[in-house]
Amino acid sequence: MTTTRDLGWARCRTCGTLTDRPGEKCLVCGASTEVRKPQSLQYVWAFWFAGVLAYIPGNLLPIMVTDSVAGTSPSTIIGGVISLAHHGSYVIAAVIFIASIAVPVSKFAIIAWLALSIQMRWKLSTHRRHMAHEVIEFIGRWSMIDVFVVAALAALIQVGGLMAISPGIGLDAFALSVIFTMLSANSLDPRMIWDASRPREGEHAAT
Numbered sequence: 001m002t003t004t005r006d007l008g009w010a011r012c013r014t015c016g017t018l019t020d021r022p023g024e025k026c027l028v029c030g031a032s033t034e035v036r037k038p039q040s041l042q043y044v045w046a047f048w049f050a051g052v053l054a055y056i057p058g059n060l061l062p063i064m065v066t067d068s069v070a071g072t073s074p075s076t077i078i079g080g081v082i083s084l085a086h087h088g089s090y091v092i093a094a095v096i097f098i099a100s101i102a103v104p105v106s107k108f109a110i111i112a113w114l115a116l117s118i119q120m121r122w123k124l125s126t127h128r129r130h131m132a133h134e135v136i137e138f139i140g141r142w143s144m145i146d147v148f149v150v151a152a153l154a155a156l157i158q159v160g161g162l163m164a165i166s167p168g169i170g171l172d173a174f175a176l177s178v179i180f181t182m183l184s185a186n187s188l189d190p191r192m193i194w195d196a197s198r199p200r201e202g203e204h205a206a207t
Helices: 040-060 075-086 090-119 128-140 146-157 168-187 191-196
Strands: 010-012 065-067 071-075 161-168
Touching: 010 168, 040 075, 040 090, 071 075, 075 090, 075 161, 090 128, 128 168
Parallel strands: none
Antiparallel strands: 065 071, 065 161
8 A cells, every 4th residue: 555655745734735745834824844753653652641640630529519507518520420410310410430430531531542553563454444533533522521511510600609610720630630631632644544554674575
């Protein structure tokens, strides 16, 4: 299979225009052209580890603090899910659990698996790697639902001096985790998926 890399073509990192002069300025927008993103996997792993480190306090620290006449009640993500389920709000609890626990953990796992498969050149089909990349792109858009829910509650539930909801410190960590995970996924050059499926130079000669 012949790729644009074999033909000596590069792509503009800004507008996506193809050129047969790698390393030169794009004729359309003037940005840099490159055959592959420089140090793509290094950026993927750096943002991935930062996202994991931020995700831990994002789950352990309260993301929402409720002030009422009964006192102050902080809630973590898991605590909020359990509380919602306890009060019969099973659908909302399921949505929060999927968006805040299942989706981020799955995204961490898929990004790590995809990066390792490319880095270690595992013998996998290009289609399988491409589907994993598509899954990352699809589920990533739902990762901020917790942040939006707490922001909406903080804006709507301010009942005089009886009750008030404010974001907790865990929300900042969770939002940072989502941002770092998005940066990790976006740092991966999809063209490396095709490179990983091809044998290294000299492999045919060795066999």
